[in-house]
Amino acid sequence: MKTLEVYPEMTLNQLRxxxxxxxxxxxxxxxxxxxKSDKTLDGQxxxxxxxxxxxxxxxxxxxxxxxxxxxxxxxxxxxxxxxxRWTGYAWHDTDDTRDWTLEQQNQKGxxxxxxxxxxxxxxxxxx
Numbered sequence: 001m002k003t004l005e006v007y008p009e010m011t012l013n014q015l016r017x018x019x020x021x022x023x024x025x026x027x028x029x030x031x032x033x034x035x036k037s038d039k040t041l042d043g044q045x046x047x048x049x050x051x052x053x054x055x056x057x058x059x060x061x062x063x064x065x066x067x068x069x070x071x072x073x074x075x076x077x078x079x080x081x082x083x084x085r086w087t088g089y090a091w092h093d094t095d096d097t098r099d100w101t102l103e104q105q106n107q108k109g110x111x112x113x114x115x116x117x118x119x120x121x122x123x124x125x126x127x
Contacts, residue, residue: 002062002103006046006076008054013042019060023102025109027091031080050077062103066094069102088112 004022006015012030019028030041030049047054056076060069066083073081083102084091086109094105 004060005057006060006072007057008047008050009045011043011045012049015046016042022060023062023106025086025106025113026102027084027086029082029084031082046077046079049079060102062106063101065101066098066105070098085109086113 073079083094
């Protein structure tokens with residue numbers, strides 16, 4: 001089973017890197033106000049993002065539901081996160097499928113990644 005540990009000293013950049021490595025067809029986004037860009041937050045640790053020393057660790061596992069993962073981040077660090085799934089051409093929110101596990105979401109992303117349709121306009125002639 002795919003597993004990733006989240007700990008207070010982990011930076012947002014490290015978290016995203018390991019999350020994407022573990023679940024290549026999913027993306028983890030931090031939901032923030034628009035006054036802070038993701039680039040300025042990338043180097044901050046979970047504790048720095050939380051604004052306090054938390055001593056909070058948890059595991060992200062493939063059999064976790066999206067809703068549970070979001071809850072863990074909120075409870076541990078006071079952070080709102082959003083998981084997005086690759087749909088073959090863009091990243092989409094998983095709001096409608098929050099009752100799916102991370103592994104189910106990742107498998108669905110893998111399925112649609114293999115079904116990319118290429119369209120060529122070379123042979124279109126004007127009427």
